Amino acid sequence: MTIRAKARVYKPKQPYVGLIHSGSNSLSQSSEPNFIAKLNIMFSLKDLGSAYYFLGIEISRNSSGLHLCQSKYTLDILRKFNMLDCAPVPTPMVTGRHFSKNEGEPMKDPTLYRQVIGSLQYLTNTRPDIAFAVNKLSQFLSQPTDLHFQGVKRILRYLKGSYQYGIVLKPYKAL
Template structure:
């Protein structure tokens, strides 16, 4: 037996802020973002409208090697934790995390770009709405041969449960696709796997779709 204490409604946990009203729950990591900007001396930086420059493709050979790669690695690690509540930076963080072993000055500029984007959007988060209908809907997409080094495609996925975003991912596909159609079908197959898993989990919880 264990002694328990009721601390009231949840409002803050592990960097996650929770606000509740009649429309549901609002989840964000605003304080975590501000602490992150302060940690990397970017609290006074100028915000930008996007986390990555449109049309920019990072390569392993870009720029000069950083003299202190641990700074880059710490920044990426902190940003990866943030993607648990910010799907809008998932692609950018995933892309830059591919250069952890040999980060360059150009890659670090990409990290700074994400931090500048977060400066203007630190209040962004997720809205968990009450369920009027119980259904799963998934969207998948693929960017064919987007990696300039190995020509692999990037796949994206987002899954909604009754109108609320509950799962998302952005990752490089394991194999090289010889056409955009093949990369799209591979992304679709991965999405089906995730939906089937969620369906099985909800079934075990006694929740029928």
């Protein structure tokens, strides 16, 4: 959504203030009292209550905030790539490990490598602890080697021991 400004310069439209979520637990408590009623006129709405599972992300609420994790998705990845019975490791990557495109034997079929990296990329939404290792290994998607695949398997072994990890979102407190 853009609006035209002077001299053919286009700039983004300012958001409608009534649509900005106020940080409360439900939309019915938003700053606009008739917000839900207005939406219900345009769309058929049904209040499903608080979300607990959305786009593969598990949401649990407690007094300190929200805990977001993808433990089911993590276990699905481990199952899909036959790593459910692997031994867990304490870190996603060996400290000081450097990868290069010329080390190791090139994989004959890099499809499996690409599938694992793609699955892990989505997992980094709630797992910033694996983001560096996944992005480092995703640099070799065009020509992965057996050593790169060993790095991917190490990430999967790390996930085996930490599949329940996630992120905690705490409420903002004004000073």
